[in-house]
Amino acid sequence: MAGSHSVLVVDDQAPFRLAAKAVLRRLDEFELAGEASSGDEAVELAGRLHPELVLMDINMPRMNGIEATRQILAAHPGTVVILCSTYDVRDLPDEARSSGAAGYVHKEQLAADLLRRMWAHRDDGWPGPRET
Numbered sequence: 001m002a003g004s005h006s007v008l009v010v011d012d013q014a015p016f017r018l019a020a021k022a023v024l025r026r027l028d029e030f031e032l033a034g035e036a037s038s039g040d041e042a043v044e045l046a047g048r049l050h051p052e053l054v055l056m057d058i059n060m061p062r063m064n065g066i067e068a069t070r071q072i073l074a075a076h077p078g079t080v081v082i083l084c085s086t087y088d089v090r091d092l093p094d095e096a097r098s099s100g101a102a103g104y105v106h107k108e109q110l111a112a113d114l115l116r117r118m119w120a121h122r123d124d125g126w127p128g129p130r131e132t
Helices: 014-025 039-049 065-075 112-120
Strands: 005-010 030-036 053-057 080-085 103-106
Touching (some): 014 112, 039 065, 080 112, 103 112
Parallel strands (some): 005 030, 053 080, 080 103
């Protein structure tokens, strides 16, 4: 769709990738560019697909999402990364805030309206608007 923002979904768990893709289908302004199941695959796909937004799981084998975020943003500074996990925001690893990610969303809260709000506030600083 013209005018839509390309999204890369990254998670080692297929059920979350399916859920994230279902959320994206509800939003005309976003379009799935691809999906990855590991941090190193995410870095490679980001270089090939040039997504505008990456929904990045934190805990993955081999290369975690925090390191993948750092590498993606170093190579593609215009990309927006939103970290996703099951951590309470207060329990996030310290490195999450310094990774360059635009924000964080708990996986259970990922929804069309929240993603739309986070995209609208992507330049506002960490962690972006959360559901109340």
